[in-house]
Amino acid sequence: MLLKDKVVLITGAAGGIGTAAAKAFANEGAKLALVDLNEDALKKVSGQVESSDILLVPADVTKEDQVKNYVDKTVEKYGRIDVFINNAGVNGANATITEQQEKNLRFVMDVNFFGAFYGLKYVLGVMQEQKSGSVVNTASNGGWLGAPGMSVYAASKHAVLGLTKSAAIEMAPYGVRVNAVAPGATNTDMMRRIESNAVGEENVEEAKKAFEAAVPMGRYATPEEIADLMVFLASDKSSFIDGTMVRIDGGMSANSAQ
Template sequence: MLFEDKVVLITGGAGGIGIAAAKAFAKEGAKLALVDLKQEPLEKAAESVDAKDILLLTANVSIEDEVKEYVQKTKEYYGKIDVFINNAGINGEFKDITEQTEENFQNVFGVNVMGVFFGLKYVLQLMKEQKSGAVVNTASNGGLLGAPGMSAYVASKHAVIGLNKTAALEVAEYGVRVNAVAPSGVNTEMMRSIEKNAMGEKVEEARKAFEASVPMNRYATAEEIADLMVFLSSEKASFTSGSYYRIDGGQGATSV
C-alpha cells in the first residue's frame, strides 16, 4: 500500500473532500489525524473511515495558536507527519465588490489564507526537521479565474496558489514537496451553499448552470479530488513540486 504506516494530517476533515481524502489514504494504509472546527462532525466522519489509527482534533484554523497545537498534538501522538492535506476552506457570502463587507472578507481570508499559511508554517517546520514530507493545498479554479460575486473567495484562492509556489521553493532542499489541487465545482455541501448564494432558492437552476459551464457537464466527486491528492502525496509524484493541478472536467481549457 502506498501509505503503509505513514501519518496523514487533514484539515477540513469533517467536510466532503476531507472525508473522501481520509477514506482514500486509509485504504492505502495511512494513519490519520483529522482536524475540524467541532468534535461531533469529526466523530461522525471518523465512523465512515476504516483507518488503522485515527486522531481527532478540534481547531479554528484561522487562529495561530490552535494550528500550532493541532500540529504539536499530531507529532506527540504519532511522532511525525508524512503528508499534510491543507484543505479547510469556506466560500463566504456572494456580493458584488461594491456591496462586499469587511467582515465577510476577513472571515474568508481568515480560514482560506491565514489557515493555509499557519498550517504551512508549523507543518513545514516539522517536515524540514524530518527532511521528508508532502503537502497538498486545496486551491480552486477560483484561484485561476474570476467569478462575479465571489471576490473574497477568488482572492483567497489566488493567495493559496501564491503560498503554494513559495512554500515549495523554500523547502525543496529538505526533500519536502508542496503542490495544490484546483477543482471546479465539487458535489459537496459547500457547493450546495454556493448554489444557494448564487440563486437563492433556485438551487436546481444554479446547479444546471454551474454544470453547464464544465465541458464534461457535471460536478467533480469528492473522491476524484481525493484520488489526485493521494497521487500528489505519493512517491509516484516524487519529482513534482510547486505546481497546481486543475481538476475541472476541462473547464480550464476554455481560458488562457
C-alpha cells in the same frame, strides 16, 4: 498500498473533500490526524473511515495557537508528519466588490489564507527537521479565474497558489514537496451554498443545471475524484512534481489562456 504507515494530517476533515480524503488515505494504509472545527462531525467521519489509528483534533484554523496545537498533538502521537492535506476552506457570502462587507472579507481570508498559512508554518517546520514530506494545499479554479460575486473567495485562492509556489521553493532543499489541487465545481455542501448564493434556495436546481452545463464534461466532480488526486500528489508516484497547481475541473480550464 501507496502510503502504508505514513502519517497524514488533514484539515477541514469533516467537509465533503476532507471526508473523502480521510477515507482514501486510510484505504492506502495511512495513519490519520483529522482536524475540523466541529468535534461531533469529526467523530462522525472517524466512524466512516476504515482505520484503527486515527487522531481527532478539534481546532479553529484561524487561531495560530490552535494550529500549533493540532500539529504538536499529531507529532506527540505519531512522532512525525509525512503528508499534510491543507484543506480547510469556506466560500463566504456572495456580493459584488462595491457591496462587500468587511465581516465577510475577514472571515474568508482568515480561513482560506491565514488558516492555510498557519498550517504551513508549523507543519513545514516538522517536515524540514525530518527532511521529508509532501503537502497538498486545496486551492480552486477560482485560484486563476475571476468569479463575479465571489471576489474575496477568488482572491483567497489566488493567495493559496502564491503560498504553494513560495513554500515549494523554500522547502525543496529539505526534500519536502508542496503542491496544490484546484477543483472546479464539486458535489459538496460548499457547492450547495454557492448554488443557493447565486440564485436563492428556491432555484438551486436551476443553478445546478447551469453550473454543470458550464463544465465540458457536463457534471460536477465527486469528492472522491479530488481525494484520489490528493493521494497521487502525496505519494512517491509524484516524486518530481513540486510547486504545481493541478486543475481538476472537467475541462473548464481548457477555456482559459492561463
